[in-house]
Amino acid sequence: MRGHNTGIMTGALTTVCALLAAAATGCGGVRPGSSDAALTVSATTAIIADLVERVGGDRVDVTSIVPRHGDPHSYEPSPGDAARVTKADVVFSNGLLLEEPGIMKMVHNNAPRDAPKIEFAERLEQYGGTVMKLEEDLGLDVLWLGWAVEGQVRGDGSQVRTTATELEGPGELRVYLTDTLGRPKVYVDSADGLDAKDSFTLPPEAHTHVNWAFSRPGTYRLTVEGRTETLDGKRERFGSGTFTFTVGDAAEAPGGATVLDAGHADVALNAETGKVYVRADEDGSGRRTRHPAQDVVLNVPDRAKESVPVEKPYAFLGEPGADLWVLPQAVIGKHVHGDMDPHVWEDVANAEAYVRRIEAELTKADPAGRTTYEKNTAAFLKTLGALDQEVARKLATIPGENRELITTHDAFGYLAKAYGMQVAGFVVPVPNREPSAAEVEELGNTIREKQVPSVFLEPNLAARADVLKRVARDQGVKVCTIYGDSFDDKVHDYVSMMRHNANELAKCLGRDA
Template sequence: MVATTEILADLVKQVGGDRVEASSLVPAGGDPHSYEPTPADAKRVAKAEVTFTNHLLLEPQALIKTIDANAAKDAPNVSLAEAAESYGANVIPLVEDIGLDVLWLGLRVRGSGKARGATRTSSVQLTATKVDGPGQLVAYLTESLGQPDRYFDSTDGLNADDSTTLPPAAHTHLNWAFTKPGVYHLTLEGKLDHGGGKPLQPLGKGTFTFAVGVEPRNVKPADGGTATVLGDGHTDLTVDLDSGQVFAYSDAQQVGAAQSAVPAGKVVIDVPNRALETVPDDPRFAFLGSAGSQVHQLPQAVLGKHVHGEIDPHLWEDVANAKAYVQLMRDTLITADPDGKQTYQDNTAGYLRELDQLDEYVRSKLALIPRDRRQMITTHDAFGYLAEAYGMTVAGFVVPNPAQEPSVEQVRKLSETIRNLKVPAVFIEPNLAQRASVLTQVAHDQKVRVCSIYGDSFDDKARSYVAMMRHNADELLLCLGEAK
């Protein structure tokens, strides 16, 4: 049988013992968020008697599609994070808190679309069908190596290429650039793609208004009524897969509050003059204009392709959730292999006792950290469950761009967080160490320790889930506890 990650494969081995041969599709030390499946992976899935994924958009959709397209029809194919709730798993929202001095604008698909026949391998196509304004509008993503990927680009006219796709219940970040100040209108249309060559199913469309370098309160929205001006916090231009509606899903009216829907026709998005940026002297960005010229741009905030859902998928960082996974795996294996029922039950009972001991170990270790020092700054946002379960706080995280020098703004914000909270250490995941230049630089500048913590994968020092969680507890106490 196969699982998508090393962590899940280890849990399966603990339940299955000698009766199962479990392996991970994502290789040792790999990043499950960005792993690209190979033809060999498809063959492994086809031969597997059981397949376990985490899902909740932990894995890229390409990997999920490979699994669902190749798994035998009579073989269990289990999405653990979703199904484990019935076994007592606790799920929490994925909260992104990156302070920008302009609006953070992305794209989102809400809803499951089950009534429309959508599955986890379906996707929603978002197409820019009309743009008008005094200049050009380009919505693009800066990939992890600094390469731009244009989603919507009016500089060469709009056509079918001015589209992007997202899985159900997913969100992504973009840059939004405008070549001249003034008022712009962007019409977005959504269509559901079931795959398999089936025709696209129309959803809704809506027109958003942008006030670029002009007073937004003087700008009429697309419906001509009273405008809702969005200028701070986090907003996504959204297609609802259940209702078909297109709207802005925003916390901009009360930053830090839960996001709420604002109809597209009532929205005016503020792109202020402080959003002016200089076009780099790099031929890859020539679509923005000549090098040295200026454009108004809302930044994508987190560099690199970063598609995720509304629920934090890293459930295993709370040992109680790992217990739910294990019980779900037990029942799945019994269904697939009834003759092994007693073995699976006995192995699970013994492992659950071990996980109870692990939970108490983690809890007791972290309880020794003074409350004012329980602040975690990490390489990526993977530790919300650990924080909630064991009384810690995620004070900050970075998803760095490995091809560029850290920006002044990134360094400033992290430096202020460390200085203001008197954080004694930051934590880097071993498999992301080569991409943690921002966090490492800030730690050195602020003269705080750089320590290690495991999020999504193992390494040679931690080859099991229990070893990984014990290390995390020991390292957090060592690096955040009272100075000796």
């Protein structure tokens, strides 16, 4: 333990949004506007908005784009959000692809050109913070296959569009993503032929999770192509490739091909080289291998066989109860991210770095407020220093054998590293369906093997964690609450959030748990 000494809007919609009155509704801001504020500030999340408000005091009028109950990974901005951003003197965001790409595209399309747009993660180390790699390892018994974009694209807010252009095979392929509330969004559906609608966008150096669903066993060949889309309206195709899937145990891979049937991999497009390939994580080493599309086979075995859910939103997959071979998205909700963990504030020392950066940027934008910002920052840093010590003391009371976290969402790596905890698992049932008996058993085994007395749910994800609750009950362990990306009606400021997390962890994992 270290020492503690202290969803995407189109260009047409965003153009309309910019013309709307600033009083337009549609977003849960941190507080009402202040008519005598020196600066109008937009923040992407309620956590960031709270930190800005503590530094800025009455000199800033700050609102959050993502409501305090919202999920920054999946929130889609409203016209009211865009209207407010047009009035911003400064915009603060987290960066590291925490925010849904549509949020950042809206900011770049609507914020005044001369308004500073600050991403904290870009220079966090300069202000005393630390950033670390995001580790994802769910130990699935089938391949976890996502989509990825590598290489840079000119222009802030520019992106890469991936389009499925051709499919050969015995059945239909659907590629879709299930959001935090269990609603599926279809990216590719071959049932009505493939065309321009069978596409989606990602920002540069991004990765996303998806479900791949095949309606019949056999061999499939999917051709995809990539193109860049820049903020000045240019569209440029840069490459294509064909990927082979063997679905069902009877389907045979071509001789000499590299077969991927487990672990974590992505269908990847490189906007700089024009190459299209499969990017696979090597077990344990942290290294990645890249396989040309024509040299690799993606295996979907019979153990991936499921049934079409009965819920109406999943009717696009076929008749309820029909066979379906699925490579799951594996984690809850929409989660576009890069290689670095964006949940930086879960270490209080990093929140201190945010505050120092906020002071610097507000002072730069409003020099007359320097004295106010310096005074507020000094007071708040003192509060955060005491909070850091309080969190450390609370978590130090947890016995070593109980210092394991099982949560709904991989948002607590910084907390674990800073305060001597371990992330034992963030596995939740695949969001689009009820888990299999084997998956329920595996989750139960993890809880039993780790001998944890409690598991932890985030309030904004609790609606999608019914099975985690049931397994916890079956294993005789508690279900407790932890805050990751969002506030709620009970907790609506950063200090209260971290104090709650420390108290809840100590209570639910302590000796008397």
